[in-house]
Amino acid sequence: MTDEKESVEFDGLICPVPLAHNSRIVLGHGSGGRMSRDLIEGTFFPPFDNPILRAGDDAAVLDLDNGLRIAISTDAHVISPIEFPGGDIGRLAICGTVNDLSMMGAIPLYITASFMLEEGLAIPRLVAITNSMRAAAEEAGILIVAGDTKVVEKGKVDEIFISTTGIGRIREGVNIYGRNAQPGDVVIISGTIGDHGIAVLSARGDLGFEANIQSDVAPLNSLVADMLQGAEVSKGVNGIHVLRDPTRGGLATALNEIAVQSQVSITISEDAVPVRQPVLAACEILGFDPLYIANEGKLIAIVSEDCADLVLASMRANQLGRDAAVIGEVTSGPPGKVLLKTSIGTTRVVDMLAGELLPRIC
Amino acid sequence: MTDEKESVEFDGLICPVPLAHNSRIVLGHGSGGRMSRDLIEGTFFPPFDNPILRAGDDAAVLDLDNGLRIAISTDAHVISPIEFPGGDIGRLAICGTVNDLSMMGAIPLYITASFMLEEGLAIPRLVAITNSMRAAAEEAGILIVAGDTKVVEKGKVDEIFISTTGIGRIREGVNIYGRNAQPGDVVIISGTIGDHGIAVLSARGDLGFEANIQSDVAPLNSLVADMLQGAEVSKGVNGIHVLRDPTRGGLATALNEIAVQSQVSITISEDAVPVRQPVLAACEILGFDPLYIANEGKLIAIVSEDCADLVLASMRANQLGRDAAVIGEVTSGPPGKVLLKTSIGTTRVVDMLAGELLPRIC
Numbered sequence: 001m002t003d004e005k006e007s008v009e010f011d012g013l014i015c016p017v018p019l020a021h022n023s024r025i026v027l028g029h030g031s032g033g034r035m036s037r038d039l040i041e042g043t044f045f046p047p048f049d050n051p052i053l054r055a056g057d058d059a060a061v062l063d064l065d066n067g068l069r070i071a072i073s074t075d076a077h078v079i080s081p082i083e084f085p086g087g088d089i090g091r092l093a094i095c096g097t098v099n100d101l102s103m104m105g106a107i108p109l110y111i112t113a114s115f116m117l118e119e120g121l122a123i124p125r126l127v128a129i130t131n132s133m134r135a136a137a138e139e140a141g142i143l144i145v146a147g148d149t150k151v152v153e154k155g156k157v158d159e160i161f162i163s164t165t166g167i168g169r170i171r172e173g174v175n176i177y178g179r180n181a182q183p184g185d186v187v188i189i190s191g192t193i194g195d196h197g198i199a200v201l202s203a204r205g206d207l208g209f210e211a212n213i214q215s216d217v218a219p220l221n222s223l224v225a226d227m228l229q230g231a232e233v234s235k236g237v238n239g240i241h242v243l244r245d246p247t248r249g250g251l252a253t254a255l256n257e258i259a260v261q262s263q264v265s266i267t268i269s270e271d272a273v274p275v276r277q278p279v280l281a282a283c284e285i286l287g288f289d290p291l292y293i294a295n296e297g298k299l300i301a302i303v304s305e306d307c308a309d310l311v312l313a314s315m316r317a318n319q320l321g322r323d324a325a326v327i328g329e330v331t332s333g334p335p336g337k338v339l340l341k342t343s344i345g346t347t348r349v350v351d352m353l354a355g356e357l358l359p360r361i362c
Numbered sequence: 363m364t365d366e367k368e369s370v371e372f373d374g375l376i377c378p379v380p381l382a383h384n385s386r387i388v389l390g391h392g393s394g395g396r397m398s399r400d401l402i403e404g405t406f407f408p409p410f411d412n413p414i415l416r417a418g419d420d421a422a423v424l425d426l427d428n429g430l431r432i433a434i435s436t437d438a439h440v441i442s443p444i445e446f447p448g449g450d451i452g453r454l455a456i457c458g459t460v461n462d463l464s465m466m467g468a469i470p471l472y473i474t475a476s477f478m479l480e481e482g483l484a485i486p487r488l489v490a491i492t493n494s495m496r497a498a499a500e501e502a503g504i505l506i507v508a509g510d511t512k513v514v515e516k517g518k519v520d521e522i523f524i525s526t527t528g529i530g531r532i533r534e535g536v537n538i539y540g541r542n543a544q545p546g547d548v549v550i551i552s553g554t555i556g557d558h559g560i561a562v563l564s565a566r567g568d569l570g571f572e573a574n575i576q577s578d579v580a581p582l583n584s585l586v587a588d589m590l591q592g593a594e595v596s597k598g599v600n601g602i603h604v605l606r607d608p609t610r611g612g613l614a615t616a617l618n619e620i621a622v623q624s625q626v627s628i629t630i631s632e633d634a635v636p637v638r639q640p641v642l643a644a645c646e647i648l649g650f651d652p653l654y655i656a657n658e659g660k661l662i663a664i665v666s667e668d669c670a671d672l673v674l675a676s677m678r679a680n681q682l683g684r685d686a687a688v689i690g691e692v693t694s695g696p697p698g699k700v701l702l703k704t705s706i707g708t709t710r711v712v713d714m715l716a717g718e719l720l721p722r723i724c
Contacts, residue, residue: 074475110422152440
């Protein structure tokens with residue numbers, strides 16, 4: 001997100017300072033938290049460097065001819081198990097990319113999918129996944145326009161991985177970027193947090209008890225459309241400054257990213273963040289903080305104060321935002337910091353996810 | 363490619379007739395040949411069905427607002443080993459997608475990359491790959507604008523898989539599709555065939571001798587730009603009817619696809635197809651037919667007779683097309699058939715690749 005880190009060359013390769021010759025990939029590099037950021041800033045940004053990539057938002061924004069602005073986003077999906085309460089890898093692959101486009105205020109139009117299949121995968125399982133993708137694509141109103149399929153030997157991939165890439169159109173006047181949060185803005189979450197992560201843990205049998213928690217995986221483009229309409233009624237679509245879906249790394253990590261990108265402080269109230277009782281119970285037993293658990297059908301909205309009420313009302317009128325709540329505000333406090341007012345009245349810094357919490361959660 | 367196959371439902375899922383409940387994925391489903399086609403037509407087309415996807419070309423063509431036509435293409439790259447003579451998985455990932463866009467006559471603009479990394483992968487290996495991607499992207503003149511990284515446990519993926527998706531702009535007047543071959547058209551290949559496949563086999567140590575063969579992996583967009591210019595000088599860009607890069611499944615499979623899409627017959631002369639001596643020698647020892655070996659820096663062009671000379675001259679003036687040769691013609695013979703005039707004067711049918719030849723070649 002920042003340009004602070006210099007790259008150096010070793011063995012003629014463009015490479016970052018912090019990664020030594022003998023370092024290796026660990027699971028934490030895929031956490032979506034601090035280690036992911038270090039890997040991306042160290043290994044990917046220096047060779048690929050360009051301003052579009054560096055923006056560091058959920059999707060890249062491309063200015064094409066004739067004034068057309070297009071958002072493009074790509075995701076690899078490696079979730080395990082491939083079926084879980086509330087969804088499967090197919091639904092996740094479609095929704096993950098639809099949501100990244102939606103977080104730029106784009107209307108998702110087209111999606112591509114590439115499949116890496118393990119030799120021996122039962123074809124009925126694959127058919128269940130492609131049917132699930134179809135249903136999610138219909139729900140989101142997008143077309144699957146291109147694909148690719150590779151097969152590797154048994155044991156060289158875990159059942160099935162799916163990469164999806166989507167493109168969407170951003171209409172005039174919509175300018176939603178991670179760098180746009182301003183002091184005084186209101187922070188909204190669209191619903192309960194932690195459902196996806198705990199549902200996947202439960203599918204793995206890692207909870208040790210029956211949880212009856214469903215993943216929230218859903219395409220959020222209809223919710224964003226309603227929000228833009230709500231904002232338009234009050235102060236115009238420019239009242240929506242930032243949208244982000246708190247996936248890997250959870251709400252805490254996503255808020256930290258925004259705080260860094262916008263160089264602002266964000267304060268949230270623990271009591272205001274909606275968490276389902278069984279999710280809270282599972283987190284307490286496992287020692288997890290729900291602020292770091294992945295979501296796949298929720299969004300954070302940072303909006304100007306004068307249109308917050310109408311945006312919130314438009315969210316609550318949509319089934320996907322019925323539990324939407326104001327959870328905090330943007331302040332001119334220490335730039336890049338997220339602060340939590342706890343239930344017991346203290347205030348503490350909430351950092352990005354460090355290390356790895358739940359591997360292969362998406 | 364055709365709509366002949368009906369889909370049926372079982373267990374409430376949209377599913378193809380030919381795939382039974384108990385069938386499983388085998389390596390042949392990733393061959394790029396007949397089994398790949400059956401899997402795609404059986405498992406992916408019925409649920410995802412739409413005309414853009416059904417076109418079955420190297421990239422999908424999207425009509426956006428304001429008369430803008432965009433090509434989009436996606437590829438999963440699972441090659442083993444990840445480094446081979448003449449390239450690595452990074453160069454392959456960029457070139458594979460650039461070439462699919464180029465085969466629609468599109469000017470490649472932007473590319474996204476998603477990475478699936480194995481826990482324990484040495485970071486200097488990853489850095490070598492990202493640097494190789496950078497070099498290939500610069501060569502092709504495209505920007506890497508978005509990415510994603512996932513990490514899975516050791517043994518759940520083989521080192522690194524990379525999925526790339528590219529978009530490019532198709533300028534007005536360019537209409538290059540697999541369905542456009544016409545009787546009387548000339549068939550051109552841009553250079554020697556089989557180099558990539560044999561180079562990868564050699565890197566695996568599967569040849570049993572020193573071959574000194576380099577993969578041909580290269581971005582073909584500059585070659586296509588020169589060809590369009592060559593065609594323009596004679597009869598306009600519409601003189602170029604079909605372009606296709608013969609990757610998995612080789613020249614024979616790609617020609618069969620075109621013959622089916624255009625419902626024409628294609629006749630090629632064995633003696634006219636350029637093959638390097640060491641590739642021919644390796645194929646003879648291993649019992650392979652070079653017509654089925656993968657290429658990653660070659661293209662087939664099917665052009666109207668009246669502009670063939672100028673297109674061929676423009677190809678030969680480009681380093682990537684210096685060995686370009688006319689190898690046959692499109693006829694009104696049996697639709698969907700490819701015929702080979704052999705060195706010994708006989709004519710035989712050349713089918714798509716059946717089964718699997720070289721797994722994980724791209």
